Amino acid sequence: MTTVPGLAARGLTDAEVAQRVAEGKTNDVPTRVSRSVSEIVRANVFTRINAILGVLFLIVLSTGSIINGAFGLLIIANSVIGIIQELRAKNTLDKLAIVGQTKPMVRRQSGDGFAARPLAPHEVVLDDIIELGPGDQIVVDGEVVEGANLEVDESLLTGEADPIPKGPGDPVMSGSFVVAGSGAYRATKVGREAYAARLAEEASKFTLVNSELRNGINKILQFITYLLIPAGILIIYTQLFTTEAGFKRSVLAMVGALVPMVPEGLVLMTSIAFAVGVVRLGRRQCLVNELPAIEGLARVDVVCADKTGTLTENGMRVAEVRLLDENAPAADVLARLAADDPRPNASMQAVAEAYKLPPDWAATAIAPFKSATKWSGVSYGEHGNWVIGAPDVLLDPHSATAEEAERIGAKGLRVLLLGRSDLPVDHADAPGTVTPVALVVLEQRIRPDARDTLDYFASQHVAVKVISGDNAVSVGAVADALGLHGETMDARELPEDPQRLAEVLEQCTTFGRVRPDQKRAMVHALQSRQHTVAMTGDGVNDVLALKDADIGVAMGSGAPASRAVAQIVLLDNKFATLPHVVAEGRRVIGNIERVSNLFLTKTVYSVLLAIAVGLGGLSARFLGTDPLLFPFQPIHVTIAAWFTIGIPAFILSLAPNNERAKPGFVRRVMTAALPSGVVIGVATFCSYLLAYQGRQAGPTEQTQASTAALITLLVAAIWVLAVVARPYEWWRVALVVISGLAYVAIFTVPFTRELFLLDPTNPRTTAVALAVGLVAAGAIEVIWWVQGRVLGERRRLWRQVG
Incomplete structure (x- = not known):
């Protein structure tokens, strides 16, 4: 706490602060917008999928078949896992937010005098005197009471590009920031009265929106919904009104058809992957202000790095x-x-x-x-x-002194x-x-981890552009020392035309004497060439570029304004943390793509099977043929999901994955899942028809036919898992093998066969089912290789080492 002498505005006394707190004149806008515990519980319990499963669960219970209601456990599992993971993420984020919080310097009573001390934004009250300096973010609306060459950038609020001089009596708005000078202002609007404060609130909002991955999953869910409605209506009608199998068996068949159509774990697995990513990055002191930034940085192909504070350490001598x-x-x-x-x-x-x-x-x-x-x-x-x-700014760049400075x-x-x-x-x-008097030579230490970080980006084909306000030759020398070779350019020679600027940016690697507005223009120019741009920085001159980049990364020790607008804040100030963020994004994207393949394949074959059985039921209604009862009861589809989707999907969603993020998430998932789903649906239906003995069949024959269809489905579905798990490592092979052996155990142990209503004792039926399943598995394998050839993707069975 530093005492400030000769103040024009002394600040508030303890009694004055207490009075304002009692009157509710506090800055009660939360510094971080995250859901409360009760909101998290409600959001994970009262979901559309839980509602659908809950209704079907009650219908099954009405038949008295408790075992067939086992899928109801999914409601509990989905809710509990979702709640636990989101609470972990919330706890991590809230702790990091406190560490990285902007704390304005507020003048308050201190003993017999007054002093400026850092306070959390929510501790500010009406009429507080808040000091300002370069890089400070203005946290509440106010009126300037002191100013010494004070200039404020309000571009984030008003779009006004030029800094605005502020003197005593001038208003300042929350969300703006100081670019030059110093001063103090009195808080005139606090809390939700300050309209502009919402900008700062939004800047640090923890959100799952504007995510390519989540948008893709929403498209997939829309597609599934379009399939569910007609297939659901058809299966409900045929099972209840054409099979003549009795109310209990018809209802169980109907529910058995509807349950697997619901992608109950897809959104859950996505949320878990994101939440675990937040926790993992939190352990590395990386604050994620906006969750999609994790996946966004994984898609980045250009990193614009400031030199000072990023490639070099902040301290100089x-x-x-x-x-x-x-x-x-x-x-x-x-x-x-x-x-x-x-x-x-x-x-x-x-x-x-x-x-x-x-x-x-x-x-x-x-x-x-x-x-x-x-x-x-x-x-x-x-x-x-x-x-x-800068010597080349204060003097003629061609003067002897300026040239000597450039040599140094x-x-x-x-x-x-x-x-x-x-x-x-x-x-x-x-x-x-x-008139030159002296050249002051400052030494900057290169961050020890900068070289490895740049090497990592080079190996991942991510271009790095060094953008600095320092002398271009000096910046180029630092970049060259780090192994970042390429042309260096003085930004004062950059063209203003966006197209020409984009061309120069493609050619050059290092830029010096870059103005803040040029940093922003450079980001825009790169984006115009379809690049996904990450901007790293720590100073007030980086704010505009950080805000407009696809991903803004600020250092924890940087200016409060830069931390407020960035999506990611490296609280430990380590540039080397960025590769870990990239890797985390790749893990999330790659693993969710794998998981989506599993869930979407299940939905496709479930819908196709329901339509096939439904059309068979309609033919029975109008043509007088034998009606088709849906082959599976709810317990069958429940156990089918255990080891082909549920448990493997959970493990795969959290596994390491360093594959580069590629565009076209929805197209790739649909291209992979649709053919596999069709193959499984057709094979399962054919196996069922071969084993089905018509309406004259007794309960034993019907159970055997259902078991045969389930065997075919499981053999093909396990092979889909085997394909999705590629390229193999030992644990992925173990995951597929253990999943297959789990079903072997379920079908061979008498207790589980009786519990799950299975009967594989008919050798001919079981053999035919296995044969059809193997044919389907072979078709899925061929499709996987053909797809790789058509899409131009190299298919590999085993992960390359090194």
Whole structure:
């Protein structure tokens, strides 16, 4: 807590704060929008799928067949698993949100005086005095009470591109951020009264929307719904009104047909995969503000990385000061400039560390540093007007001093020019003519993990563009030291035309002297070439680009504004965490695609089988042939899902998966699942017809026919699992083998055969069923290889090592 001397606005006393809290004049807008425990429970229990299964469960219970109601356990399992996983994710996110929370500096009573201290946004009350500096996000609406060259960017609210100067009496809005200068404002609207505060609330919202993966699954569910309605009506009519099998058997057959049509675990598995991803990334101190960012980063093919704070460490030190004017008091000026900067950036912090004894000079004018101008300065009356900034901006780039600075920068060092100006720094034409006094050489340490991270992206064919406000030669040297080779360009030479800009971005790798508006334009240009762009940064100059990139990644130590607009915040400030985020996204996307294949295949063969049996029932109604009873009772379809879908899908959804994310999720899933589902549906129906003995069949013969159909279905469905599990590793092979052996045990153990209403004792019927199942498995295998050839995808049985 730092005491602030000579305040124009002292802040509130403890009594004044208590009074406002009692009156409800607090900033009660939540910093993170996540569902409460009760909302999570309701959302996982009262689902459409649970409602459908619940009604069918009650219908089965009305027949008195308890064992056939076993599928009702799915309601409990879906709800419990969903609730547990979402609560884990919520707990992780809420803890990380507290760590990464923006905390404004609020002036409050402290002992006998007043001091500025960091508070959580919800602790702010009406009339609080909040201090501002570069990079600070404005958390509530207010009115400026103090300002020193204060400039605020409101583009996220109003679309106004240029920073707006703010002085005492001017309004400021929550959601905007400070780009230059310093000051303080009084909170005039807090909580939900501040309309603009909703932007900040939305910026940190935990959501599952705008996800290509979830949108794809919704399309699949829509497709399934279109199939379910006619197939459901048909099977209900034929089983209840044409089979003449009695109410109990007809109802059980109807439910047995409807239950497998419902993709009860697809949405659940997707949610679990996302939630587990959040927890895993949370362990790496990675805060996911928007959940689809996990999958979005897996699709990224261009990463725009800021140099300072991303490839290099934030901290710097003064390596050398080269005097150009031996008579100038360079050391005194540097010490004074650092002391007069209320919110020093990394460069000025290094200067302050090196020069700790400032002279007693009074500032007559101050010009804060701006990313757009690349310099700052202070006028000291008779002691002169002093500026410090980029040599190639303050001087003619072709001057001897600027060229010397560039030679030094070519070694990867940052170089600042200290110069004397002929104009006061607050003059409209400042900095005017600058006389060079000294070159301040700053040393930046390259992050030890940066090289490995860039190598990873290169191996994954993800292009990296280094975009920095530093000298282009210096930025290029750092990139080259990290093994990132390519052309370097000064952003002052970039074309403004978006098409030409996109062409330059395709050709060059490193860019220096980039303005904040250019960073945004570069992101847009890359997106215009159908690239999925991730932007990493930590400064206020990165905010606009972070907001407009497909995925914004901010460092935890960065400016509050950059953390607020980013989808992902690396709280440990490690660039090396990004590959883990990419890997997590790939795991989610790849595994959900596998799981979707299993669930959609089941729905396709269930619908096809229902339609085939239903049409058979209609023919019996109108042509006088034998009616067809649906082959399966609810318990049969329940056990069929255990080891062909349920348990394997859960394991596969959480397994490691480093395959690159590819577009066309829905097309690939439908292309894979539809043929397999048709093969299984046709094979199962044929097997049933071969074993079915008509209306004269007794209960034993009907059970044997149902068992035969189930055997065929399971053999083919296990092979679908075997195909989906590829490329194989030992545990994937074990998963398929154990799933198959589980059914062998169910069909051979007398207790389970009786419990699950199975009868495989007819050798001829069982042999035919196995043969038909093997033929279906062979067809599924052929289809898998043919699809790979048609789609141009390389099919592999075993995972490559290394």
